[in-house]
Amino acid sequence: MSGIGGTSAVIIGASGGIGGAFEAALTEEGAFDVVHGFARSRAGAQYLDLLDEASIAAAAAHVANGPSPTLVIVATGLLHGDGHGPEKALRDLDSDWLAKVYAVNAIGPALVAKHFLPVMPKSGRTIFAALSARVGSIGDNRMGGWHGYRASKAALNMLVRNLAIEERRRNDRAVVVSLHPGTVDTALSRPFHGNVQAGRLFDPERAALQLLDVIEALNVSDSGKQLDFEGNEVPF
Template sequence: MTIGKAAVFGAGGGIGSALVAGLAARGVEVLAGSRSGEGPHLEGVRRFACDIGDEDSIAQAVAHWTGDPPDLVVVATGVLTLPDGTGPERSYKALDPEAMAEILRINTIGPALVAKHVLPLFPRERRSVFAALSARIGSISDNRIGGWHSYRASKAALNMLVANFAIEMGRTHPQAVVVALHPGTVDTRLSSPFQSNLPEGQLTTPDDASANLLSVIEGLNPADSGGLFDWRGDRIAP
């Protein structure tokens, strides 16, 4: 896939900023969105403010994209530990409705609202890609140890929404690709509290994760739409 213009939501995060830099290094025009409006200061990068928890903010951010939308849109936002320190639940006994709702709002509802406003802008006559960062842990069939209830549920729900959006887009935009991507365990703020027991070699730098994800994206075709793919390009069963 030749990418002329891309948009990255979550450009202020570890993976998001690396994706912006990786795309810019390839000569791609990049729209870099973050809640603060900050992001990498690089040639060919235009920063914009957008809070994906606020639908009006999303609508305003993409309103001027009509007629010249990006070929690639990546939602690189997500949360594992909340700002107040609430982390993944090890048992159902630890479930808290407010924390659960907040994780679903950020990991599931936010990317869905971005899709709601971005997908209608995609042209029908050429290939375009919408990718949301998800996780292998959202695969129900791959679940062996349980726990991390809200995070697992939020990613499983995101994977289902991606499958739904792909089916709907396939009816009107046969060249569009809508996918979820698992970047692996990346050395970012999200994973930092959980890195101590990782096997050697499992932790990936944001730059390497970005390169891996962009390689996967370049190899996607419409038959892949609706799937969850890992950083190697392997499809993960739901």
């Protein structure tokens, strides 16, 4: 991933499997003067909770002190927890759980964009990327189920399209995308590994490097799209 002197990269969700791999890879490559890693489990200036907009604003203000961020990656997601898993049928729907899934998977990344896009440069190539999922594709949905996760990721994809249109007016070289990393060996996917085809379960380091290659190849014409780990467009 090539960078420009006097720039920074931002990873939201740096304590997670893929987020931590992004942070490690970008730090090792040394293409950015500063790599900021934010997470709910971190303290001080590195603390950020997607459910707490004040913490998102504080993190963005910290980054705004410079150097300017030209890459922001939101590497967060919620599929199961608190005794809930992805819903297999309508009878499994729970309003509180649905609200939390939407809060983490769609509202949180949107609030990150609200506070971080304005501190990114107004000219030159910039990338804002949020991890989505192929199962959030409406056009590619042939199995149903997983209602909250699918719907929240579909909402994220729509928000990304909206953000791309608005950010283009501020910086005509900005790229805003959602990315499908494939099935990655993290706590999010671990209960479902039995359904993964042989050779299609990626370790976080490989997933991060694959997505960084995709990011490296992004063009302005890709803004507003969802791309998978091979750089192919995923239909909305």
